[in-house]
Amino acid sequence: MDDSTARAEKASTTPALSEDDVNWIVNNLGELGVMIHGQAFFLYKGRSLVYESGTHDDGAPMLYRMVGKREFGETCWPLKWVVEGRRQARYTEELVFTPGLSFGSPSDGAWRPLGPAPSTGVDTEPHGQNVPCIP
Secondary structure: OOHHHHHHHHHHHOOOOOHHHEEEEEEOOOOEEEEEOOEEEEEEOOEEEOOOOOEOOOOOEOOEEEOOOOOOOOOOOOHHHHHHOOOOOOOOOOOOOOOOOOOOOHHHHOOOOOOOOOOOOOOOOOOOOOOOOOO
């Protein structure tokens, strides 16, 4: 079974998350992450990085807090846009697959339709409430 089939199979048996289940956080290395049901995942090379020990290499505790309103901007922009000092209406850059360096297979980087969010029966309209990021 390939990775995408395994993910689809797991998704079909996993209860849908609501927006209240996901809290955006930043750690004291400046890494963007999410806290889901008490577990932190940080963005690293297109994957999710989990710090198992919760400490830095020197043994100091890793800290986290909620992301501030304008801390990362409205979105996390692709590095190419930041370097070139520009922004476009749509990001359509193709992913370059490098055997031995890239994760997965070349088809994993193909653009696909997002599709609608699963129905949770939960009101997802914003109400201006802040959700604390406490596990």
